[in-house]
Amino acid sequence: MDKILDAILADELNALGSIPVPDSYRGVTLHADEVMMFEGLSGREKDPRASLHLDEVPTPQPGPGEVLVAVMASGINHNTVWSSIFEPLPTFSFLSRYGKTSPQAARHDLPYHVLGSDLAGVVLRTGEGVVPWRPGDEVVAHCLSVELHHPDGHSDTMLDPEQRIWGFETNFGGLAELALVKANQLMPKPDHLTWEEAAASGLVNSTAYRQLVTTNGANLKQGDVVLIWGASGGLGSYATQLALNGGAVPVCVVSSPDKVEACRRMGAELVIDRAAEGYRFWKDEHTQDPREWKRFGSRIRELTGGRDPDIVFEHPGRETFGASVFVARRGGVIVSCASTTGYAHTYDNRYLWMSLKRIVGTHFANYREAWEANRLIEMGRIHPTLSEVRPLEETGQAVYDVHHNRHQGKVGVLCLAPREGLGVRNTELRARHEASINRFRTGPRSVV
Known part of the structure; x- marks a missing residue:
């Protein structure tokens, strides 16, 4: 592994194809024999620092259509x-279900699971039939894994019955020194970004792009009012940028003064600190409070000059969904990609059907959408929202912080990269956007 890293750091990328790949590598894993370790605890009480391990695991060999990547971040x-x-x-x-689909997939069904659905790194080896990528290519990965044996996936690969999220529903993920991906997961690394910055955007930027911009999601247009929950978080920070970049008006909902300031640094003018304004959408565990929906809707109208949201960018789920359906304008759309506060959504359907609103479900993005989202990063139109970076050894703490919403934007992890600030190729483009690239950091980060 040292020789691989030395070649990358010395910019001798053409040599990577001839350097032997190690038989094992370090990866952040879960263990199958520990799945009951949190039995009896609530979700908030479960501590990722106890379940996540940094293990030495065997290196998988890339099969047909697969690529082995040295993960820098x-x-x-x-x-x-x-x-x-x-x-x-x-x-x-x-992993068990995937393993039953083919001999190649069977390799994923292991008693350990290497996690991670983002990476920035360098191609080491390619399997049979891989044409566009070769050893030495600097890449980022999106997390859509598809088989495409069924016709349903050929108009939109997200509809493939065998669609999975790499590093979550498959093994050999990106929180590791090496990762195994399909060739059609790879995209060019934006050359003005560091490794850790480039790794920050793959999953969340692509998810937000499909959810907000495309016809598979909300089909954003200029002038739309977009309510964005968690607007300074991983998903929301990209949704806010995409709304601004597309000529829309984001109404950002956050939960602290620091997060208000993060939204303002992105250029958002309309921001609601829901904690400071004391919104409580649930009276108790079983009963929502429509009066709070109305108070929230009035606050949005106050900010927008009387307009209700054309689009509600939903991902918290249970806690906010009733309010989201209520505040969307007549004929508006609530577009949902997740349920981080709970999967059982409750809302008053009268506000949906009588006001002709729509609920649209979206999930990640297809290859074309991910490629277009990455292109906006490459062009400097959308910027990574990296707030902090930890070494691979501290992944458990990083996951714990995200679990308890102690972060803004994205939390990065250095895998093979020995320090922050490496990997920049286009210094001219970077210089034009340095302030925007660093706006989520706790302090300015300059790259020499």
Whole structure:
């Protein structure tokens, strides 16, 4: 592994194809024999630092259509939080089900699960039939894994019955020194970003792009008012940028003064600190409070000059969904990609059917959508929202922080990269956007 890293750091990328790949590598894992370790605890009480391990695991060989990547950096997503606390169910059931589909997939069904659905790194080896990528290519990965043996996936690969999220529903993920991906997961690394910055955007930016911009989601247009929950978080920070970039008007909902300021640094003018304004959408565990929906809707209208949201960008789920349906304008759309506060959504359907509103479900993005979202990063139109970076050894703490919402934007993880600030190729483009790239950091980060 040292020789691989030395070649990358020395910019001798053409040599990577001839350097032997190690038989094993370090990866952040879950263990199948520990899935009951949190039995009897609530989700908030479950501690990822106890369930996540940094293990030496055997290196998989790339099969047809697959690529082995040296991972310089990765990132933390909510699916790693869910995996680490074994909710809504242990991921080993995903691996078992996938393993039954083919001999190649059977390699994923192991008593350990290497997690992670983001990476930035360098191609080491390619399997049979891989044409566009070769050893030495600098890449980022999106997390859609598809088989495409069924016709349903050929108009939109997200509809493939065998669609899975890499590093969550498959093994050999990106929180590791090496990762195994399909060739059609790879995209060019934006050359003005560091490794850790480039790794921050893959999952969340692509998810927000499909959810907000495309016809598979909300089909954003100029002038739309977009209510964005968690607007300074991983998903919301990209949704806010995409709304602004597309000529829309984001109404950002956050939960602290620091997060208000983060939204303002992105250029958002309309921000609601829901904690400071004391919104409580639930009277108790079983009963919502429509008066709070109305108070919230009035606050949105106050900010927008009397307009209700054309689009509600939903991902918290249970806690906010009733309010989201209520505040959307007549004929508006509530577009949902997750349920981080609970999967059982309750809302008053009168406000949906009588006001001709729509609920649209979206999930990650297809390859074309992910590619277009990455292109906006490459162009400097959308910027990574990296707030902090931890070494691979501290992944458990990073996941714990995201689990308890102690973060802004994205939390990055250095895998093979020995320090922050490496990997920049286009210094001119970077110089034009340095302030925007660093706006989520706790202090300015300059790259020499």
